[in-house]
Amino acid sequence: MTIFQVIILAIIEGLTEFLPVSSTGHMIIGSSLMGIQSNAFVKLFTVAIQLGTILSVVILYFKRFFQSFDFYFKLLVAFIPAIFFGALFSDMIDDLLESPLAVAISLVLGGIILLYADQWFNKPQIESTDQISYPTAFKIGLMQCLAMLPGVSRSGATIIGGMSQKLSRKAAAEFSFFLAVPTMLGATVKKIWDFYKTGHQINGDELNMLLLGNAIGFIVAIIAIKSFIGYVTKHGFRVFGWYRILVGGIILILLLAGKDLQIV
Structure with a gap:
């Protein structure tokens, strides 16, 4: 990758990670248009730059993260389903992650759901994340597992999950941000572990790319949130x-045109 490509991918990550639009779908289009070839480091980069976006949540909601242990217990309860289903269906998930068609279909279907979400869930009773019960946190965590399907969007799944449990739009979005911290941190640590376990090493230039990508992702994510x-x-x-629906349609058009799309 070039520095220019690093900057563009980091901006895409920062803009789309916390929005219900699927960062994976945008990474596919961005990397395809820039002609980035997938390799071990590129795959590591697209996951490891999540550290910058995770930090943006912690900084923006600093007081909330140091308010009470109850906050962390709720996040743990919501995170448990991802650990269980991630381990149970890891092979199937890896296969689906190689399919741009699956991403495109998920984008379109998820888009249709978002068109009607405000009508379906229009009577919120929970205005603050402090009011979320443990059973509610667990149910939102179950919804997050849908994001293991590429293109679903972790943010979109958890926000809709929260609204289905009578959270307001703001409370659902904020809890989605909070839940992203352990989820994305776990995914990043696993990716780094797998990278080194398979014998790969990060050289000086690659380390600089990771630092630059995380710094840009951090700044852009703060603005996006x-x-x-x-x-x-x-x-x-x-x-x-x-x-x-538009992004999913673009991917479908590129696939029909014979474009070789790669999930980086």
């Missing part, structure tokens, strides 16, 4: 539904 919370509180998710 602030903008997203303000927008969905006032306007809902309909625009994100149409956007997902």
Whole structure:
């Protein structure tokens, strides 16, 4: 990868990770348009730059992360389903992750759901993440497992999961951000472990790329999170539904045109 490609992928990651639009789908389009060839380091990079976006959540919600142990227990309860189903279906998930067609279909179907989410879940009773019970946290964690299917969007699955449990748009979005921290941290640590376990090493240039990618992802994610919370509180998710359908349609068109798309 070139420095320019690193910057573009980091911006894509920072913009899309916490929005219900699927960062995987955007990574496919971005890497394809830039002609990035997938290899061990590229696959590590696209996961490891999540560390920057994770840090953005911790910084923005610093007080919440150091408020009470109850907060961490709820995150743990919500995180448990991902550990269980991730281990149980790891091989199937790896196979699906190699399919741009699966990503495109998930994007379109998820987009259709977002078009109607505001109508389906329009009577919230929980306005703050502090009001979330342990059973509710677990149910949201189950919904997060849907994001193991490429293109579903972890953010989208957890936000819809929260709204289905009568959380307000803001509370559902914020809990989705919080749950992203252990989920994405776990995925990143596993990816780094697998990278070194298979005998790969990171050289100086690659380390600089990772540092640059995380720094850019951190800054962009802060802007994206602030903008997203303000927008969905006032306007809902309909625009994100149409956007997902558009992105999924672009991937389908590229596939029909014979474009060799790779999931980096």
